Amino acid sequence: MSVGPRPDGVKGWCVADMVGKALRVLSLLGEYPDGVGLSELARRAGYPVSTTHRLLSSLQEQGFARSDPGSKRYALGLRLFELGQRVSHARGFAGVALPVLRTLTEQTGEPTLMAVLDGHEQLYVHSVQGPRQIQIRGEPGQRGPLHCTSMGKCLVAFAPERAALVESLELTALSPRTITSRADFAREIASVRARGYAVADEEHEPGIRAVGVPVLAPDGTAIAAVSTAAPAYRVTMAELEAFVPALQAAARELAASLPR
Incomplete structure (x- = not known):
C-alpha cells in the first residue's frame, strides 16, 4: 500500500483507509468459523472483489x-x-479467573459466565459449564448487549462513563421483556448500583434468566462482571438471587487477583 497526498495535501490517508478496510474484513472473517468464499466476503464488506483479495x-x-x-x-x-x-x-483471565469460576459453578450447579466492557457491548471472556444437560452458554470471544443482560447492566452501572452509556446505548427490543424506555433503563441502572447486583428475567432471550455482579476495582469501577444463568423453567428469579452472596464472594476474589 502506498502513501500519497490527498488533494488537500494531507498525507497518509490511503494507509488509514486501507487499515480500516483490512480490519473490517478481519472482523467479518470472525463470523465464519468454517470459512467464507471471496465473493461472499467482498459482498458483506461492500468492497470490490479485487480489493478484498488484496x-x-x-x-x-x-x-x-x-x-x-x-x-x-x-x-x-x-x-x-x-x-x-x-x-x-496479561489480564489474568485464564490462570486466575477460571478456578474461581469453576468453584462458583460447583456451588450453584449452573453455568458461570464472565464478561468485560468493550465499547457499547460486552465481550465474553470465560464460560464454565455446569453439570446439567441443558446449559446457557457465553462463548469466549463473542459479544453481547449491555442493556438486557445481567452482566451488561453491571458493566454499565459501574462504568466510569455510566451516564454517557445510559444516554447513548441502543435499547433494542430482543424479547418482549427487554427494557426499551430510556427513563426505565436509567432507573434500572440506578437500582443495580444501589443493590450491587443485576438480574435479567427473560430480557435478552425468552426462557433465560440470569443474575450478575460486578468485579470492582478499588475505585469502585467494574473491571469485569460475572453471572449465573439458567433456563427459566428450571430456576426461579428468587432462586437465582439466592446465589448473589456466592457471586459477590467470587467477585471479591477476582478483584483481588486480576491484574489492572
Missing part, C-alpha cells in the same frame, strides 16, 4: 487469515489466537 493476501502474509486451497475459503489465522492468548494472560 486485503486478504496482506492478512495472510501476517498470519491473521488463512485460506483452504481445496475449498478456496478464507478463515481467521492462528496469529489472532496467539494475540488473544497474550491478552488473556
Whole structure:
C-alpha cells in the first residue's frame, strides 16, 4: 500500500483507509468459523472483489487469515489466537479467573459466565459449564448487549462513563421483556448500583434468566462482571438471587487477583 497526498495535501490517508478496510474484513472473517468464499466476503464488506483479495493476501502474509486451497475459503489465522492468548494472560483471565469460576459453578450447579466492557457491548471472556444437560452458554470471544443482560447492566452501572452509556446505548427490543424506555433503563441502572447486583428475567432471550455482579476495582469501577444463568423453567428469579452472596464472594476474589 502506498502513501500519497490527498488533494488537500494531507498525507497518509490511503494507509488509514486501507487499515480500516483490512480490519473490517478481519472482523467479518470472525463470523465464519468454517470459512467464507471471496465473493461472499467482498459482498458483506461492500468492497470490490479485487480489493478484498488484496486485503486478504496482506492478512495472510501476517498470519491473521488463512485460506483452504481445496475449498478456496478464507478463515481467521492462528496469529489472532496467539494475540488473544497474550491478552488473556496479561489480564489474568485464564490462570486466575477460571478456578474461581469453576468453584462458583460447583456451588450453584449452573453455568458461570464472565464478561468485560468493550465499547457499547460486552465481550465474553470465560464460560464454565455446569453439570446439567441443558446449559446457557457465553462463548469466549463473542459479544453481547449491555442493556438486557445481567452482566451488561453491571458493566454499565459501574462504568466510569455510566451516564454517557445510559444516554447513548441502543435499547433494542430482543424479547418482549427487554427494557426499551430510556427513563426505565436509567432507573434500572440506578437500582443495580444501589443493590450491587443485576438480574435479567427473560430480557435478552425468552426462557433465560440470569443474575450478575460486578468485579470492582478499588475505585469502585467494574473491571469485569460475572453471572449465573439458567433456563427459566428450571430456576426461579428468587432462586437465582439466592446465589448473589456466592457471586459477590467470587467477585471479591477476582478483584483481588486480576491484574489492572
